C-alpha cells in the first residue's frame with residue numbers, strides 16, 4: 256500500500272505539471288502574438304484616420320471601407336466625446352426593421368473602458384481566454400497635430416485558436432488519464448511483487464527461527480532482494496553447521512560419559528552379586544571403579560573448559576613470558592615423563608613475551624607435552640622449544656613417538672577425535688585435549704598446526720603475536 260501510494264504521489268505531481276505547464280505556456284504565447292497583431296492593426300487604422308483633419312461619420316466610413324477588416328469581429332471609431340462615428344457591426348441601413356428604427360450609430364456612445372482610456376491618450380490592450388475562445392480588445396487614440404480627435408476600438412473573438420488550445424488541454428487530460436491508470440496498475444503490480452518477496456523472506460526467517468535449519472530461499476535476479484535472500488541462505492548455512500556441531504558434540508559427550516558410567520555399574524554389580532568374593536579381587540574392582548570415576552571427572556573438567564572457551568569473552572590479557580611458563584609446565588610433567596621412560600629436551604629462549612594469561616598458556620603447553628609423552632615409546636624423546644620468528648613467538652613440541660597418519664592430521668583438533676581409541680583411553684585420554692589447545696590459542700590471537708616430524712613422531716607448532724618490548728629508560732637517555 257505504502258509503495259503503491261508513493262509511486263502514485265510522484266506520478267500525480269508529474270501529471271499536474273504535464274497538465275498545467277504546456278497549457279499556460281501556449282496560452283502566454285498566443286496572448287503575446289494577439290497583442291502584437293491587434294496593436295499593429297489598430298496602429299494601421301489609426302494612422303489612416305489621422306490623415307483626416309476632422310472626423311465625420313461619412314469620411315470615417317469611407318476610409319474604413321477601404322481598409323481590410325482582417326478577420327476582426329468589431330471595429331468602432333468614436334469622436335473625442337465617445338460618440339460612435341463608425342461601427343463595423345452596424346446593421347445594414349437598407350434593411351430597416353419593422354416598426355421602431357434602431358438609433359443610428361451616430362447617436363450612440365461607446366462607453367467601454369478601453370475607449371475612455373484611449374480618449375485620454377493611452378494605448379489599451381486586453382485579452383482573455385474563456386469558453387474555448389480568445390476575446391481580445393485594443394483601443395488607441397487618433398491624434399491630429401497633438402490633439403486627440405477620436406479613438407479607434409477593435410474587438411476580436413478568435414474561436415479557431417481557442418479551440419486549438421482547448422483540444423490541446425483535452426489531449427493532455429486523456430494522456431494523463433491513461434498514464435494515471437497505467438501507474439495505478441503498474442505500481443500495484445510492482446508493490447505486490449516486492450511485498451511478496453519480503454513476505455517470503457519473513458516466512459523463511461520464521462521457519463528457520465522455529466528450528467528448521469534446512470529451509471532455503473531461491474534468490475531471483477541480482478537486485479538487493481536477491482542479495483538479501485543469498486545472505487539469508489549463508490546465515491542459515493552457518494546456523495545449520497553450528498547446530499550440527501552442537502548436536503554431534505552433545506551426542507559424543509553423552510556417549511563418552513556413558514562408557515565409564517556403564518563400567519562403574521558393571522563393576523559394582525559384580526561385587527554385589529558375587530557371594531564371598533576374594534578380597535583381593537574386590538580391591539581390584541574398587542580400584543577400577545575409582546579410575547573410571549577419575550576419567551569421568553577428567554571428561555567433565557575438559558567439557559567445562561571447552562564450554563567456558565566457547566561462551567566467555569577473551570577477558571583480561573597480561574604480559575607473559577612463554578619460556579618461563581613452559582619451564583614450569585615441563586617441571587610439572589617431569590615425573591610423568593620419568594614414569595614413561597621419556598626424555599625431555601628443551602630449548603627455551605629469552606625475550607619471548609606475548610599477551611595471554613599464564614593459566615591458558617600453561618594449559619596449552621601441558622596438553623601438548625603430555626600428549627608427546629603419552630603417545631611415545633619408552634626411551635623416546637620430547638623436544639620443547641620456544642623462540643622468536645619475526646614478529647611471532649613460536650612454541651614447538653615435537654616427539655619421536657607413534658606419529659599421526661597424514662589423513663588424521665587435520666582432524667586431531669576436532670572434539671573427541673582420537674587416532675587410536677584404545678590407546679588414548681588406556682592412557683587416560685578424553686579426546687578433548689587438542690580441542691582445548693586450539694580454542695585457547697585462537698582466543699589469544701594465535702594459531703596451532705600439527706605435522707609429521709622428520710624422521711619419526713609428530714610436531715605441534717603454536718604461534719602467537721610477539722609483544723614488542725617497550726623501550727625502557729628512553730626518557731632518561733634524552
Ligand code: ADP
Nearest residue numbers: 626627630673674675679684685686687688689
Ligand atoms: P586425547 O585425550 O585422546 O589425548 P587429544 O585431543 O589430546 O586427545 O588428542 C587427540 C588424538 O590425537 C589422540 O587421541 C591421539 O591419537 C592423537 N595425538 C595427539 N598428540 C599426539 C602425539 N604427540 N603423537 C601421536 N598422536 C597424537
